[in-house]
Amino acid sequence: MTKNPISTDMTGKNIISVAVSLLLLMLAEMVSACSHQEGSKPTLTVTIAPQKYLLDKIVGDKYDVVAMLSANADPETYDPTVTSMMGVQKSDLFFRVGTIGFEQAALGKIAETSPGLKIVNCAAGITLSEGTHGGPRGYDPHIWVSVRNARQMARNMYDALVEEDPKDKNYFTERYNALDSELAQLDSTLTAILASCRGAAFVIKHPSLTYFARDYGLKQVALEVQGKEASPAQMRERLDAAGKAAPVVFFIEKGHDSAAVVNLAKSMNLPTVEISLLDYEWKDNLLAVARAVARQCADRAGRSE
Known part of the structure; x- marks a missing residue:
């Protein structure tokens, strides 16, 4: 009895390809098993x-x-x-x-x-x-x-x-x-902290606090346009809008805003508060935003009396 010849289609390249595919499957199964091993x-x-x-x-x-x-x-x-x-x-x-x-x-x-x-x-x-x-x-x-x-x-x-x-x-x-x-x-x-601040404005470079402002009746003045860097002409327009809004505070986003933004806030004669809206303890930052707005609103009201 003669043995069936090995198919000539199974070339060295095919054998390597099959071996690599099998190895990848084995590795995938090992990774899956490790990620769900007993006790994990x-x-x-x-x-x-x-x-x-x-x-x-x-x-x-x-x-x-x-x-x-x-x-x-x-x-x-x-x-x-x-x-x-x-x-x-x-x-x-x-x-x-x-x-x-x-x-x-x-x-x-x-x-x-x-x-x-x-x-x-x-x-x-x-x-x-x-x-x-x-x-x-x-x-x-x-x-x-x-x-x-x-x-x-x-x-x-x-x-x-x-x-x-x-x-x-x-x-x-x-x-x-x-x-x-x-x-x-x-x-x-x-809501209680900001009860007397409805309509108050604040400045921020990137429009990150839109929803916060919406919830508590505040006005956000962002210096970027559509979330992007403003041109010189656009920046002049944004600064003019900020001046008309009479903002009470300038929020600086930690790790994102440059020294130039900090200097810009100083040139506007606004107090600055640093916030980090991507922190795990995000609640602390929202409280910091509210307290900063309320504090500056109270200070401004006191000076106007």
Whole structure:
């Protein structure tokens, strides 16, 4: 009996190709196994640290939560690293802010490499502000600077978690309710602090506080145009608008605004307050914004008496 000859199609190049494919599959399975090894917690990924704060409050010790961006990163110009993309792919869920440009670009890569990964849009149900940024609609992406928006973001997170992990629904529900009460109290506190400041204006280089201003009846005067650097002529117009608005304070964004912006604030004879809106403890920054506006409003009222 003669043996069947080996197919001449199985060349050396084909053998190497098959071997590489098998190796990649084995590595992928090893990575997946390591990410869910016994005793380790599954991972959830969010875009920014304020989201991590909300999600940590809900999931407790059930999950590890990882934020893609650091507090010093610019979410509007951020380009995800290979490492951060691999982290997303290994997550059980990815919670996107829903309004940040780089997320849209990243979604294509995520869908291609991890077609089964569930992506949660935290902006669902939030009325977006238009006109402050470039693009077809100019939606303002900084939804997390509004406590009222944050409550809806937390609700979207909770709903996705219960759908993904129904066995822990009672655990998530108890923690979500505590978080919602905490945020409702923060909103009441901010409302009380700013009660006598309705209509007050503040200056900021980048229009990051649109939703905060909307919630509490304040006026934001941004020196950028559509979220981009202003030309000399546009800057003159913005400074003229700021002068007419009679602002009470100039907010400096830590890690983003240059020394030139600080000098500009001094030339306007405005007190400056440094804030960091991407911090994990984002609530502290919102309180700092409110207290700064209230303090300057009170000082100005005292001088006018």
